[in-house]
Amino acid sequence: MTDLWLHPSLILILGSLLLLAVPARLKRGYLLLIPILLFARILTMHRGEFGQVHILNWTLVFGRVDGLSSVFGYIMSLMCILGTLYGLHVKDDAQHIASWFYVAGSVGCIYAGDFITLFLFWELMAFSSVFLIWFRGRRESLFAGYRYLLVHVVGGLALLAGMVLHCNAPGHDWSFNLLDVHHPTTAIYLIMAGFLLNAAVPPLHAWLPDAYGEATFNGSVFMCAFTTKTAVYALCRGFAGMEILIVLGVIMALYGVVYAVLENDCRRLLAYHIISQVGYMVAGVGLGTQMAINGACAHAFAHILYKGLLFMGCGSVLYMTGESKFTELGGLWKKMPWTFVFTLIGGLSISAFPLFSGFVSKSMIVSAGFEEGKLWVGFLLLLASAGTFLHTGLKVPYFIWFGKNQPRKETWDRAAEPPWNMNAAMIVASALCIFIGCYTPYLYKMLPYPEVAAEYHPYTAYHVFETLQILLFTGLGFFLLLKKLVPDPTISLDLDWFYRKGWRVFLWVARKPVQATDTLVGELYRVAGLVPLMLSARVAGLFDNEVIDGMVDGFANSIRGFSRRLRLAQRGQMQQNLAFAFAVAAILIIAFLWYSNAFAR
Amino acid sequence: MKLAQLIEFLRGRLKAVKLVGIGLLVLVAALGMLLVSNEHAHTAVEHIPFFWSIFGFVGCVLIIVLSKWYGHLGIMTREDYYDDPPAQLASAAGARPSPGAATSGSGGASEHSKALDNSKPAAPGDGRAPGGGKHD
Numbered sequence: 001m002t003d004l005w006l007h008p009s010l011i012l013i014l015g016s017l018l019l020l021a022v023p024a025r026l027k028r029g030y031l032l033l034i035p036i037l038l039f040a041r042i043l044t045m046h047r048g049e050f051g052q053v054h055i056l057n058w059t060l061v062f063g064r065v066d067g068l069s070s071v072f073g074y075i076m077s078l079m080c081i082l083g084t085l086y087g088l089h090v091k092d093d094a095q096h097i098a099s100w101f102y103v104a105g106s107v108g109c110i111y112a113g114d115f116i117t118l119f120l121f122w123e124l125m126a127f128s129s130v131f132l133i134w135f136r137g138r139r140e141s142l143f144a145g146y147r148y149l150l151v152h153v154v155g156g157l158a159l160l161a162g163m164v165l166h167c168n169a170p171g172h173d174w175s176f177n178l179l180d181v182h183h184p185t186t187a188i189y190l191i192m193a194g195f196l197l198n199a200a201v202p203p204l205h206a207w208l209p210d211a212y213g214e215a216t217f218n219g220s221v222f223m224c225a226f227t228t229k230t231a232v233y234a235l236c237r238g239f240a241g242m243e244i245l246i247v248l249g250v251i252m253a254l255y256g257v258v259y260a261v262l263e264n265d266c267r268r269l270l271a272y273h274i275i276s277q278v279g280y281m282v283a284g285v286g287l288g289t290q291m292a293i294n295g296a297c298a299h300a301f302a303h304i305l306y307k308g309l310l311f312m313g314c315g316s317v318l319y320m321t322g323e324s325k326f327t328e329l330g331g332l333w334k335k336m337p338w339t340f341v342f343t344l345i346g347g348l349s350i351s352a353f354p355l356f357s358g359f360v361s362k363s364m365i366v367s368a369g370f371e372e373g374k375l376w377v378g379f380l381l382l383l384a385s386a387g388t389f390l391h392t393g394l395k396v397p398y399f400i401w402f403g404k405n406q407p408r409k410e411t412w413d414r415a416a417e418p419p420w421n422m423n424a425a426m427i428v429a430s431a432l433c434i435f436i437g438c439y440t441p442y443l444y445k446m447l448p449y450p451e452v453a454a455e456y457h458p459y460t461a462y463h464v465f466e467t468l469q470i471l472l473f474t475g476l477g478f479f480l481l482l483k484k485l486v487p488d489p490t491i492s493l494d495l496d497w498f499y500r501k502g503w504r505v506f507l508w509v510a511r512k513p514v515q516a517t518d519t520l521v522g523e524l525y526r527v528a529g530l531v532p533l534m535l536s537a538r539v540a541g542l543f544d545n546e547v548i549d550g551m552v553d554g555f556a557n558s559i560r561g562f563s564r565r566l567r568l569a570q571r572g573q574m575q576q577n578l579a580f581a582f583a584v585a586a587i588l589i590i591a592f593l594w595y596s597n598a599f600a601r
Numbered sequence: 602m603k604l605a606q607l608i609e610f611l612r613g614r615l616k617a618v619k620l621v622g623i624g625l626l627v628l629v630a631a632l633g634m635l636l637v638s639n640e641h642a643h644t645a646v647e648h649i650p651f652f653w654s655i656f657g658f659v660g661c662v663l664i665i666v667l668s669k670w671y672g673h674l675g676i677m678t679r680e681d682y683y684d685d686p687p688a689q690l691a692s693a694a695g696a697r698p699s700p701g702a703a704t705s706g707s708g709g710a711s712e713h714s715k716a717l718d719n720s721k722p723a724a725p726g727d728g729r730a731p732g733g734g735k736h737d
Contacts, residue, residue, distance in 0.1 A: 261668035262677055337604040370643040378643060386660040462641035465633035470657035472626050477661030484665055490677040500683055 005050035007062050008041045008073065008111070009104035009121070012080075013586070016097040028088055031096060035081040038107070042073045049113060055596045058174055061113025067448035068297065072110045072233045074446060075301045076103065078432075079225045079308055086312055086425035087218030094579060095135050099222045101128035101586070106226040110233055114174045115163040118234070120589065122159065122198075125227060126152035127582050132219030133211055134575045144214035145575075147499065151197070151207040159194025162187045181242040181288075192239060198231035200275050201248050201282060202255050206496035208275060209259075213268035213324070217315035220267060224274055224311045225304045232281045232300050236448075241288025246369075249283025250380050252276065257387030259494065264487040266314045266396055267324050270307065273392050276384055277303050277350065283381065284365040287372055290449040291456065295364030297447050302357035302436055306349035309429040310392060313343030316418040316426070317400055321411045326395075326487035330405030335415035340401040342426040347397060349433040351389035351471060357436035359467065360443065360458045367456070386474040393471075394478045399487060630654045 015034035022030045047070070051062030065073075080103045087095065105128060108121030126149065133145040165187035167174045179188050197204040208228070212220050239245060256276025263269040277299070284296030316339045317332065318324045333340055345356070352358035362385065369377035399405070407415075417423065436443050444453035478485065611618055630651055639648055646652060 257664060258668040258671060261665060262672040333608050334605055337608060341604065375644055382656070383660045383664070386657050387664045390661055390664060460641055461637045462639070465629065465637045466647075466653045468629045469633050469651075469653035470660070472629055473654045473657030474661040475622075476626060477658050477665070481662065481665050484669060488677065489680060491680050491682060492672060493676050493678055493682070 005063055006041060007051055007108070008038055008045075008077065009108040011038045011041055012100040012104040012107070013590070016100040019093055019096060031084055031088055032081070034100070035077065035084045035103075038103075039077040039081055042070075042077045042107075045070075045073075053593055053596075055593065058116060059114065060117045060593070061175070062108070062117055063111050064113035065111065067450075068233070068236060068293075069110050071297050071301060071446045071448065072229070073107060075304050076106055076110065076226065076229075079103075079222075079304050082305075082308060082425050082429055083218065083222045083225070085428070086221055086315075086422050088421040089419050090218060092135065094131070094576075095216065095219070097583075098128050098131035098135070098579070099219065101583075102132065102222060102226060104128075106230045109230050113176060115167060115176050116174055118176055119156070119160060119163060122194075122230075123156050124586060125230065126156060129219075129223055129227065131575065131579055132223055133215045135219065136214065136216045138214070141214045144210050147496070148207050148211040151499075155194050155197030155204070158190050158197070162190025162192075162194060166191060176237065178240060179238045181239055184242070192235075192242070195231050195234045195239070196248070196282075199228050199235060199278055199282060200231075201252055201278075202275070203495050205252070205255075205275050206494045209263075209268045209271035209494065210496050212271040212274070212311075213265050217319040221308055221311045221315060224270070224307045228274055228278050229300045229304055232278060232285070232296060235282065235285045236293055236296055240285055240293055242286055245286030246283050246374065246377060247286075249279045249281070249286055250377055250384075252279030252282060253381055253384035254387070255279070257384050257391070259492055260387070260391040260395075261485070262490075262492040264327055264489060264491070265325050266329075266400060267311065267318065269391060269396060270310050270314060273350065273388060274303075274307060276388060277307070279384070280362055280365050280381060283377060284368065287365070287368050287374070287377075289368055289372065290452045291371070292365060292368035294444075294447045294449050294453050294456075295361065295368055298361035298364055298443055298453070299358075301443060301446070302349065302361040302433070305429055305436070306346045306357055306433050309346035309426060309433060310343060310350065310396070312422065312426050312429065313339055313346060314396070314400075316422055317415075319422070320418055321407070321415045323407065323411050325489070326399040326403075327405065327489045328411060329400045329407050330403040331401070331407070332415055333401040335412070336401070336417055338417055338423065339426070340397060342423075342430050343400075344393075344397050345430040345433055347389075347393035349437065351393040352385055352467060353389075353393075353437075353471060354459070354464050354467060355434065355437045357433045357443075359437055360440050361436075363458050363463060363467075364453075364456060382470060386470050389471050389474050390478055394475060395485060398478075403486075626654075 012034060015037070019027075019030065019034075045063075045065050047065050047067075049061055049064050053060040053062065080100075083099060083103075084096070087099070090096070102125055105121045105123075105125030108124065109118055112118040112121060130145045130149045130152075133141050133148055135141075163174075166172055166179075166185070169185075169187065179191070181188075184192075193204070197207075200208040212223050215223055235245070253276050256272040256274070256279065259272040260269050260276070263272060281296040281299050281303075284292040284299065286292075314324060317329065317336065320336065321329065321332075323329055349356040349358045352362045362381075366378050366381050366385075369375075369381060406412075440458065441454075444450065444456070447453045633653065634650055642648065649655075
C-alpha cells in the first residue's frame, strides 16, 4: 500500500481549479488533456485497497479497486472524455468545472470503500450536476434545477439516515459491502431508497425527465451517464440478489416505454428510456446471479455509450435549431444527415440490434431471467425492448429527420451539421457502440465475473433470429400505426405533479387552518403575555440603553465595514454564489481530510 | 453532402424501399421458422410457428394502444400546465428584481418570472444556436 496513491477524482478537481488559469489558446488542449489523464490513471490502477484515511473513529477508504469498480471506473472516465470533447467549444469555464466535479463525484463513489466516503461523493454529484441544468439560463431550467436539487437532497438524507442506523448497529462497521438482502432492516431499506432515487426507480423517478430535458445541450450528455449508473453500481455492490428489485426493474422497464409513447420532447423521450434501460440493470441486480450482475454491468457500460450518443444527437439538433420538440421539427435529413446516422446508430444500439452494443449486453440480463426460471421477467423485458426500438430506434429519427411536419422557417434556416468536435464525439461513440457489438471479448473481459461471461455467447442463430423477428415486426407495427404515433404538442403528467402542484394544497393549509390557529394563539398571547412583558421590557430597556448599546454599536460598525467589502465581491447571481460556496466547501472538506490524516500519522 | 443525396435517392424510390423492407420481414420470419433449430428456446410457447414475429408485432401494437389510452385519461395535458403564474411563489422566494432580466416568452409569465429569470442574456452554449435569440 503506497502513501502516494493518486485518487482519480483528484485529477478532475485539481484540473478544474487550474482551468481558470489556463490561457485561452491552450484551453481546448487542456480540456481534453485532463479527462485523458483521468482515463490513463484509471487504466494504470492496480487492484487492492488504497487511500485509507483514519479520522476520529472511522477508517475511510478512498480507493477500493476491484472487478466491479474497475469496469464502472473505466466507462465513466471514457464518457468524461467523450462528453468533454462534445462540449469542447463551450467558452464558459464554469460549465466544464461543473461537469468535471460531477464526474469526480461519480468516480469517487465508485472507488469508495466505506459509506462516509460514498456519501461525500454522492452529494458532490448532486450539487455539481444541478449547475448543468441552471447553466441553460432559462426560467424553466432554474425551477427544474431547484426541483432536482431538492429531490436529491431528500434522497441523500434517506441514504444518510440509513447509513447511520445501519453502521451504528452492533456488529456493523462503516465499510460498504453487500448488505444482508435476505433480512432487510429499516436501515437497509433507507439506504436502498437513497440508491433507488438516484437510479430513478418509480415512484422516485420523476426528477429525471424533468431535469434531463431542461439541462444544457452538453449537460444532458453528462447527466445521462453518471447519476443513474453510479446508482446501478451502488446497487450491484450492496443489493445483489434483493428480490424486490426484480419487480421494480421490470416495472421501470415498461414504465419508461409507456411515457415515451406520449412524449413530444425528444430529450425527455430519451430520458424516459433511461428509466426503461436502467430497469434492465435493476432487474439484473435483483436476480443477483453472477451472470445477471455481469449483465447489469455490461448493460451499464453499453448504455452509457449509446445513451450518450443519443443525447449528443438530439443535443446537436437542439444546439443547432434551438428546438427539441417533435412538433417543431421534421425533414432535417437534408440539413443534418450525419447527425441522423449517428443518432440511428445509437437507436439501433439501445434497441439491441445484432452487431450493436445493446445486443451483447441486454440479452445477458434477459437470459439470466429465463435461466432463473422467472419467465415473466424474460418476456416482459423483451416486450420492453420492442418498445425501445419503437421509440428510440424509430420515433426519434423519424419525427426529427423525416415525417410530414415542416419546421418553422427560422428553425429550418438555422439547421446545419454541428461543429467538428460534436461530430467527432459522436463518431467515436458510434464506433465504440459497433465495436462492442461486434467484438464481445473487449467488454466481457472487463466484467466482474469474466469466466462466467466468457461462457456466454450472444450470437447463436436462435438468439439472432429471435431478436430480428421482434425488432423488424415492431418496425412493421410502427409504420402501420404511424398516424397514431404522430406527436401531439402536450406534456405528460408524471409523479412530479405532487411536488409541482402539491404546494397549492400546502399553501391552502398554510393560509386557512394554520393562519387561523396562528391568529388565535397570537390573540391569547397578547392578552396573557404581552402586558406583563411590557413591564419587564421597560426595566430591561434601561439596562440596554446604558450598557449594551455601547458594545453593540462598536461591533455593528465593524460588521458593516466588512459586509460593505463583501457586497462588492459578490456579483448577485444566486447560482454563481452557490457554485462558489460549494467549491469552497468541497475544498475545505478535502483539506480537512488531508490534514487530519497527516496528523493521524 | 453525399449522404443527403443517398437519402434523396432512396426517398425517390419509396415503393422499392418498402418492397425490400417487406421482403426482409418475410425472409427473416421464414428463415427463423425453417432453418433455425428451437433447441435454444427458453420455453415451450416459442415452438409456436413465427412466435417471435407475432410477439414483436402484437407487443408493438399493445404498447401503442395501451399507452395512448393511458395518455388520454388525462395524463397528456396542455404544455403550459405548470406555467400558471404562482403569485405567491415570487414573494416566498424572496426574489429581488434584477435589472435587464431576459423576458420569458411563455404565456402567462408576469413580473415575478422576470425577477426569477437568469439575467444573463443568451449565455454561450445554453443550448441555443449562437446568435439566435431566446424563444420558448
